[in-house]
Amino acid sequence: MVGAGHVEGNAMREVRWSVLASAVYGGLAVLGAGLFALLRLTGAFDDPEAVTAFTLLGIAVDALLGTWILVLIWTYVDAERRGMSGALWSLLVFLLMFPIGPLLYLVLRQPPQGACPGCGRPVDPSFTNCPRCGLALKLACANCRTVLLPGWRVCPTCGAPARAQPTAPASGPGRA
Numbered sequence: 001m002v003g004a005g006h007v008e009g010n011a012m013r014e015v016r017w018s019v020l021a022s023a024v025y026g027g028l029a030v031l032g033a034g035l036f037a038l039l040r041l042t043g044a045f046d047d048p049e050a051v052t053a054f055t056l057l058g059i060a061v062d063a064l065l066g067t068w069i070l071v072l073i074w075t076y077v078d079a080e081r082r083g084m085s086g087a088l089w090s091l092l093v094f095l096l097m098f099p100i101g102p103l104l105y106l107v108l109r110q111p112p113q114g115a116c117p118g119c120g121r122p123v124d125p126s127f128t129n130c131p132r133c134g135l136a137l138k139l140a141c142a143n144c145r146t147v148l149l150p151g152w153r154v155c156p157t158c159g160a161p162a163r164a165q166p167t168a169p170a171s172g173p174g175r176a
């Protein structure tokens with residue numbers, strides 16, 4: 001039943017985001033309609049063509065502005081979930097504008113806290129391997145199974161040389 005809980009969590013998240021999206025788009029639409037009603041009082045929108053133009057413009061602004069607001073909220077939530085500063089990142093994405101801000105965030109964001117960098121599923125900090133995809137989360141000494149931290153060259157318990165972590169991309173000089 002572990003999988004069911006995971007699916008349920010995703011469904012809950014989707015429901016929450018749907019409610020939030022409806023609130024943002026709906027709120028903007030109400031604001032736009034209110035503004036339109038006010039402008040009509042001035043008599044500026046008696047022309048049917050102007051009414052059509054303003055309605056289409058309102059829908060376009062609602063869609064763009066609403067999506068932009070949701071992107072900023074999502075950036076905040078996603079950054080906080082990953083142990084990064086949500087306020088700082090949403091501000092940065094806002095200042096850099098679309099598409100540079102969101103793209104920069106997607107490139108620079110860190111993997112979620114307590115999640116497997118391979119498959120994104122939640123993993124316990126004590127796990128050595130991801131139980132779902134098998135990715136090595138920590139390196140264990142081949143000789144005595146002591147957990148080794150990244151960057152350690154020898155095992156502190158038995159002195160055996162630590163092998164390169166199999167999950168790390170090969171960036172250093174490769175051995176033939």
Ligand SMILES: [Zn+2]
Nearest residue numbers: 116119130133
């Ligand atoms: Zn995994």
Ligand SMILES: [Zn+2]
Nearest residue numbers: 141144155158
């Ligand atoms: Zn060892």
